[in-house]
Amino acid sequence: MSKTFGRRVAVTGLGTVSPFGGDTDDFFARIMRGESAIRLYEHPASPSRLVQPAVTCAAFDAKKAIGPAMTHVTDRYSQLGVAAAFSAWDDAGLTREDAGSDDYGVSWGTGTGGMLTYEKGYGDIYLLGKQRVSPLSVPMAMNNAAASHIAMALGLGSACLTYSVACASSTISIGEAFRRIQRGESPLIVAGGSESPLAFTIMRAWEAMRVVASGDEHTAYRACRPFQEGRKGLVLGEGAAALVLEDWEHAQQRGARIYCELAGFGQSCDHAHLVRPDAQGQARAMGAALREAQLVPAQVGYVNAHGTATVEGDPIEISALRQVFGADAAQLAVSATKSMHGHSLGAVGAMEALITVLALAKQQIPPTAHLEQVAEDCLGVRHVMGEGLRDVPLQAALSNSFAFGGSNAVLAFRAGSAA
Template structure:
């Protein structure tokens, strides 16, 4: 018998807040966390985490870990503390983490040190750079003897990690898990690499139409961001037994692959993931009233996602609210799907939708209700989707229900 799965706590480090609550409130206020990097080392505006995420790390871990791990551990520690999971329960808690690239700063510094471009750092490069380092360190901190898995599926990684943890709990393999995503690639080398793909937006300070502007006329792409979000998820019975209060229910998960092109999204592949999530959740189309969109602000990507939504929902698409938070935080790549899933869960809990910032109508192929510029209070919002679509053609959609 399949079990119900609920979210009982959320930890987060984001460009607009150092907790999930602070970030959600900032998003509702239409606050933007994309700005010039403080030390001036990056030539583009980015979404960066202001808080000191090394706080509380034992010994020399702040020196030996890549930022991708310290962000993940910061968010996981929040989730565990907020959720009140006792030490003996943490031993039986699974860990599921998504990341697009892993410890890339450790790799960049190792190469620069090798060629004497910078002074060599005291760091064990391999354990710092390996993609499964965040999951491994979270598991070690909890002394977990359950599975600790890592997913590297580009921009869907955080959503996939949550979805796979959901399946384990629903099907009885685990009672509780920490699941989410983390990313830290704010480096000159990586910004140049993203620039090669011509997907980065014009800076807001350089143009009135600059910044990440999902679904808008004249949009130019996304701003790169960093951050992490970790959810504590568990079976409904397990949560009730220990007195935890659910935030929302995860009721479905759908994945697919475009099978067409590594860089060009395909609406049929995206629609398949959306439909699979709805089928998994046994949700009628009419029950869904909100979609937290992947919507990166690229010209092609936003049009394809709009087509995918219309493909699945038909005439009901005109009754949907669809918004993207990437204008506020940037594109967090492997952490993006986790942050967006967390915001979707909190939208159901609080009955408020975060807006799409800097929205300007005018693209005839983006013709849905995008919750423009101002948050929206809703009543009776019972179900919502969180879309994540990644390079390589990987698609992942999570379905949530109000408790």
């Protein structure tokens, strides 16, 4: 059942810290060209006899981006989040004088929180034989640390909330911020997510599930190949993305540039299996987002797919798309940008939402990198291959996130200021 609260929600600011750096336009341009940031990662704690995973690492200097004082008391996932939030704040045309409002809030997502802080603590005790860990370990590692640091840095006094729903975390954080603005609880919210999950134990745990792609120094860049025949699995990554969401009238009153409208948000639970996705559940979430946005399938020109390149997950998402879009599915442009920026778990939904917003704003559709032969079980939609499509008349687009635990979340964006 869809819910409509009346207030329109504008996207007025975008910020990211990606494997390509912190320049949002450059990030999108490289995604459009089909460039991959994936490479081999050798963790210092990893015995050389073990296969080295393919990953993406954020191009990021924390001290330069947020200052040495904050860097000293934060986990890397918080550092990434604060930097992305600062960037989105500036991009929205807001100044530090605009900060300090008790009406503005934060809505953030993360799946693992400060995992690097936990790993350092384990190493200090069990490997280095230290008697104690840093007294800052708990506040650095807690899942709501990033949101709290964003709120403190920008002086945002409305609700500061964190959502931890595995790979749907930041999509849900954006969707719930959308709800708060619709209800009139806040006129402006910084929403998104951050993740730095490249801890030795996490990488080995994902490898144990046999869903992680790898390669050698010559092939790692194309390790993640969603929808490809013979695909091998996902690639873990780190990064952050933030969107400034704003009440439409509030944005107009302050003369803000509006990228597009966030028009619908759909959620569902598969209630079927803890880690195996379900097409029916995904279809319910997409359908709910479309109904709230008052869109029919023919109006949607692009879907940024969850597309992780796992053998089981990709065809299930295509099946769900075919259920929702019916006869229109064959003309629906679909791509999975994880093939380039990797899967940053709880942060990736926000990164893909940012890409979807820019696709609408620029009327361009990014590709699935290194997709050369679509697997038979992934046929039925218009896969974007090679480089991205330019000068495409996009009215609306969806961004999909489907998480372990059966949680599905979909954002529906509408171009321009169309009602």
